[in-house]
């Protein structure tokens with residue numbers, strides 16, 4: 001008998017794992033982790049890191065085992081130590097304090113795409129713009145970005161916040177920037193609403209939401225079309241991982257955010273034929289392998305990959321941490 005598979009009807013195959021591509025580490029996370037690792041290799045432990053270098057429990061626990069010490073307040077870093085700023089960036093006040101601390105070396109692991117927003121916001125502030133930032137309150141990237149300027153900047157988290165802004169609708173110089181890891185679709189709605197609220201609004205020159213966030217969200221959209229459930233590997237404090245889970249849910253697919261494979265509940269997979277698997281930008285591939293092993297035990301023995309886009313972005317390391325560069329300071 002010839003089986004016809006109609007569009008939008010899921011194939012009657014074995015239980016299948018469908019891997020999203022791209023998934024997992026982005027160029028900014030790769031660079032940030034490499035900075036801490038190479039600093040440990042080159043200068044020895046301890047290396048102090050201001051905030052979790054990336055929001056992933058596995059990565060942070062591994063770096064702790066190798067001698068990284070994560071702190072929130074740079075006043076807690078002993079004099080003569082080496083300090084690394086996390087991928088999320090830091091406010092100017094943190095840099096200023098660190099510079100008074102008589103540290104041996106400071107490495108900046110801020111993602112270059114976050115630094116780009118810092119440059120933009122400082123330039124806007126200098127030109128006299130009132131700035132609106134779209135982002136999540138309390139997220140270190142938002143604190144770092146807003147902390148590049150001294151006042152005249154407002155944070156909004158959603159469309160409802162727009163009405164609460166104490167800014168005149170016809171203010172001549174007004175600009176908006178966004179966190180890099182937001183929901184692409186929600187942010188578009190917020191920016192549209194802002195444009196109707198402020199006639200002179202200046203939008204970002206280039207999208208502030210980064211390529212990795214965009215690509216992982218596009219891949220989840222594609223997964224949601226062909227899967228009955230989606231597993232997202234990522235930590236609870238990872239903004240981009242949470243957005244992936246929400247996106248699949250909003251498209252009507254059961255979705256779960258997990259740090260590790262042992263968090264999978266078998267009942268999540270009841271009546272699931274195709275399970276989608278992706279990972280946030282700070283989750284390493286080894287965790288994907290762990291999840292695949294557990295899914296194999298639950299009868300998902302076939303693996304397909306859904307390719308949405310190939311990524312080639314790579315960010316250079318600080319000069320001192322490139323291989324074959326002599327040690328310029330040691331303790």
Ligand code: SF4
Nearest residue numbers: 026028029111180210
């Ligand atoms: S998610 Fe985007 S902004 Fe954040 S570290 Fe990765 S590339 Fe940079």
